[in-house]
Amino acid sequence: AQSVSQHNHHVILSEAASLELGCNYSYGGTVNLFWYVQYPGQHLQLLLKYFSGDPLVKGIKGFEAEFIKSKFSFNLRKPSVQWSDTAEYFCAVKGYSSASKIIFGSGTRLSIRP
Amino acid sequence: GAGVSQSPSNKVTEKGKDVELRCDPISGHTALYWYRQRLGQGLEFLIYFQGNSAPDKSGLPSDRFSAERTGESVSTLTIQRTQQEDSAVYLCASSLDGDSSTDTQYFGPGTRLTVL
Numbered sequence: 001a002q003s004v005s006q007h008n009h010h011v012i013l014s015e016a017a018s019l020e021l022g023c024n025y026s027y028g029g030t031v032n033l034f035w036y037v038q039y040p041g042q043h044l045q046l047l048l049k050y051f052s053g054d055p056l057v058k059g060i061k062g063f064e065a066e067f068i069k070s071k072f073s074f075n076l077r078k079p080s081v082q083w084s085d086t087a088e089y090f091c092a093v094k095g096y097s098s099a100s101k102i103i104f105g106s107g108t109r110l111s112i113r114p
Numbered sequence: 115g116a117g118v119s120q121s122p123s124n125k126v127t128e129k130g131k132d133v134e135l136r137c138d139p140i141s142g143h144t145a146l147y148w149y150r151q152r153l154g155q156g157l158e159f160l161i162y163f164q165g166n167s168a169p170d171k172s173g174l175p176s177d178r179f180s181a182e183r184t185g186e187s188v189s190t191l192t193i194q195r196t197q198q199e200d201s202a203v204y205l206c207a208s209s210l211d212g213d214s215s216t217d218t219q220y221f222g223p224g225t226r227l228t229v230l
Contacts, residue, residue, distance in 0.1 A: 006156075032215060044205065044221035051216045090156065096215045101170070104149075106156035 002027045004093050006105035013081055014113045021076040021108050023065075023091030030096035033074040035065055036104075038088040047089070050074065061085070083114045116140065118222035120206050126228045127196055135191045135225045137206030145212030146189050147219060148181055149205040157205065163189060164212040196229045203227070 003026045013019060025031060035047040048059025055067040065076045074091060088109050094102040119138045127133050139146050148160040159173035163183040174180070178196075183189040193200055203226050207219040 030215075032217075034218070036221075043223040044207075046218060046220070049218060094215075094217065101159060101162060102147075102217075102219060103159075104157040 002093065002095055002101075002103045004091055004103050004105035006089075006091055006108050008108045009106070010109045010111070012111045012113065015083055016080050019076070019078040019081045019085070019110070021089055021091075021110070023074045023076065023105060025072050025074065025091075025093040025103075027072075027093060027095050032094045032096065033065070033067060034092040034094070034102070035059065035063070035074075035076050036090045036092060038090070038107075040086065044090070047076070081110075081112050083112045086110060086112045118206055118208050118220055120204075120222040120225050122225060123223065124226045124228075126230065128230050129198060130195055132192065132194045133196055133227060135193075135204050135227070137189045137191070137208075137222060139187070139189070139206070139208030140220060142186075143208035143210055143220075144186050145209040145217065145219075146183055147207040147209075147212075148189070148191050149207065150175075151203045151205055151224070153202070160191070160204075162212060193227075196227075198229045201227055201229045 005024045033050040036044045037047045038044045048057050050057045050067045058064045063078050088107045090107045091105040121136045144165045146163040149157040161181045162170040178194045181191045203224040205224045206222045209217045209219045
């Protein structure tokens with residue numbers, strides 16, 4: 001069965017610190033991978049996605065994620081966080097078949113200290 | 115263009131009452147999804163509509179929950195005889211083609227349901 005794990009439930013960082021949020025998935029086939037962000041009081045927005053090609057994907061606001069197939073991982077990174085990055089981050093995976101639904105992780109809450 | 119819209123944005127109801135939540139997807143999107151997000155938790159899949167196909171209702175938690183979609187437009191999620199554990203944010207998302215391997219979902223702002 002398809003599943004997504006985000007092991008960090010709450011991450012607290014100071015401004016300018018580097019960020020890496022973990023995401024591991026379980027699926028016996030080719031996958032598409034997503035990171036969504038939910039800023040306080042706003043709706044879920046797509047941050048970046050991986051379908052194929054270069055495993056290092058760049059998204060909006062300086063975020064990037066690397067797909068490591070051998071580790072079933074799609075970790076989200078940012079070299080220097082800002083207070084405005086405070087949000088909830090969700091990793092999601094969709095199998096490469098039409099019958100596969102997108103599955104979301106439980107989310108990681110990121111708090112940035114100014 | 116316009117994104118996914120949901121109404122109402124907030125709904126407070128009494129235990130035992132029925133509620134109806136509405137979702138307007140992005141025009142031209144054939145797929146529509148409903149999710150539930152309880153406080154501090156991830157997204158829980160409820161139901162998925164794709165074009166004229168039979169909906170995937172595998173995520174509906176009980177027979178008190180139902181959803182309808184008119185063609186490829188508006189959808190309504192109905193919760194009958196609401197219970198306190200139904201309190202959550204109900205999110206709607208739409209996408210161009212849910213059967214596509216490269217499908218991407220776009221979310222609405224959600225409806226915050228509080229059952230007293």
